[in-house]
Ligand SMILES: Nc1ncnc2c1ncn2[C@@H]1O[C@H](COP(=O)(O)OP(=O)(O)OP(=O)(O)O)[C@@H](O)[C@H]1O
């Protein structure tokens with residue numbers, strides 16, 4: 001490449017795409033970098049129900065062909081102009097565990113130790129998974145010890161977050177991405193994309209609650225590391241179902257009512273009953289974390305379509321008596337001022353897609 005070419009290719013504005021495969025809908029966000037800013041070029045969402053006989057807002061189980069078809073439709077509808085993307089892996093299809101392993105000064109030796117020890121924690125043959133890991137930074141581990149005066153930091157060991165994804169899952173995603181004409185440079189478990197998009201102060205322990213259609217994912221982020229992750233098998237689709245049953249109305253009508261009323265005064269009690277089940281499990285997770293780590297979680301951040309539920313933040317504030325925020329991932333992007341109110345409202349649902357696109361931008 002000549003100097004001139006490389007100069008121009010650097011100057012050329014490059015657009016990137018984040019693609020989030022949710023159980024109820026596909027979400028995409030296209031960004032471009034300009035003067036170090038992430039410019040929002042386009043975004044879009046497509047309900048998968050129409051491709052697989054389910055109602056909007058309900059989880060689906062589509063074939064690869066159906067997902068390819070819907071992704072192509074979404075790319076066209078949203079007028080996406082790039083093929084280079086980063087793609088999410090559903091939390092449910094991954095395995096995350098924080099483990100304590102022997103410390104080795106030599107990085108190569110350390111790698112070997114982690115790879116060998118990881119086998120004990122992965123329930124399937126290691127050849128069937130893609131394994132990744134993150135060492136909790138040493139400074140943070142020292143800090144753990146310093147903060148916690150009763151407990152000496154354990155010498156000769158390190159904390160490692162093991163991350164495994166089954167090969168079949170990756171192959172399926174790769175087929176869909178290629179089938180839709182896209183080119184992905186990474187596949188990332190949705191939690192990591194979410195953190196990038198919504199967690200600002202990674203030092204204090206914060207809880208992120210992703211209220212999706214099929215499930216609610218709960219994460220505790222501390223020192224920028226996933227200290228705890230947990231899936232609750234109740235999601236926003238269950239609220240719709242509860243409204244439909246209690247009011248003897250269709251799923252479609254219940255879905256509409258859910259979005260209109262949320263947990264507000266005018267709403268039926270069905271949403272509150274379902275949310276109280278979700279939150280009793282959240283509380284259990286929260287207490288478990290706080291007890292084990294002897295520190296309190298400073299705030300809760302809601303993401304996911306269910307995080308858009310009206311009055312949810314007020315409800316959670318009353319319940320947990322801590323800071324509660326609804327995520328605003330588009331805040332990390334530049335967009336025309338008139339679009340802000342809309343972006344703020346739909347933001348939580350796009351947290352994963354925004355996080356993916358932000359990582360992809362960093363690759364440029
Ligand atoms: N304004 C709203 N109020 C309440 N619920 C909403 C609102 N908007 C979307 N939802 C609900 O959010 C859910 C979709 O959220 P999201 O797109 O985050 O799920 P998903 O990523 O497809 O699912 P999962 O994360 O479980 O795989 C649907 O059940 C939908 O009904």
Ligand SMILES: [Mg+2]
Nearest residue numbers: 022023212304
């Ligand atoms: Mg989701």
